[in-house]
């Protein structure tokens with residue numbers, strides 16, 4: 284079983300999060316007792332990754348019901364608290380999607396909401412395993428090499444989902460088939476999800492990998508050191524434009540120039556058919572201090588401000604494949620995301 288980022292803890296009957304800001308050095312869990320605590324955990328990326336945010340959003344509705352019962356909130360006050368969870372981060376469609384999967388059951392009571400939230404988690408992990416199989420089949424049919432060398436950006440692993448992972452789920456599937464040679468993991472400034480979290484997952488499972496600075500990705504690809512790039516996503520627009528961690532579009536540009544596949548792995552819950560194109564995706568702007576400092580130590584001069592968009596958009600024309608549990612779409616050929624998927 285892969286590392287668990289999120290669970291509904293039977294011992295406390297509360298949402299329990301693995302605090303990803305403490306990894307890889309410490310394995311610390313947060314018992315979420317209030318909506319404020321969950322919103323804060325999302326804001327500081329203690330829980331992060333689009334599918335994981337969907338699960339946290341769904342389970343957070345139970346947290347809102349419990350806090351409302353303790354504090355005597357009206358039905359409207361409970362819904363206002365649920366809305367705060369859904370709005371805690373703007374780019375990943377999964378957060379609001381996860382809340383929406385269960386909020387309509389509130390009038391059926393806590394048990395119904397918790398059962399539905401748990402189902403969101405189970406279905407996410409199942410989707411990740413299915414898309415990993417489909418993605419490995421797609422890649423192995425196109426890359427003529429005994430074992431693949433893969434570049435990935437950020438963390439789209441078990442820590443970013445309910446389990447197994449999306450981009451790293453595909454990596455795990457390749458490794459299980461003995462078709463993986465090496466993973467180049469971009470460190471992913473400024474919060475180092477790659478160096479801290481992707482490396483943590485791969486090291487735990489003995490999957491061969493190296494960590495590289497983000498600035499090395501393009502030359503690693505252009506030097507012919509990788510056979511493909513596989514990344515996750517936070518929101519996929521109807522036309523196949525893909526929002527993902529800042530730095531992803533640079534990887535896609537290099538893949539197109541080098542003629543290697545740029546693959547996006549994501550559950551269908553990340554596809555947002557209501558968003559026509561990447562131009563309509565809100566990009567989260569985070570504090571510039573995350574760029575000008577690291578681990579509390581300022582690295583830029585006092586007079587320098589940080590510019591910190593957390594995501595970028597890769598145009599559909601640069602995306603070789605979007606792999607979901609419903610199948611593979613090839614946006615670079617003009618294919619669009621459709622409900623039948």
Ligand SMILES: CSC[C@H]1O[C@H](OP(=O)(O)O)[C@H](O)[C@@H]1O
Pocket residue numbers: 328331332333334436437438439440443444449450476514515516517527528529593
């Ligand atoms: C499997 S989706 C993971 C996705 O989420 C990450 O963003 P963040 O760490 O800020 O939540 C990044 O975009 C990953 O690709």
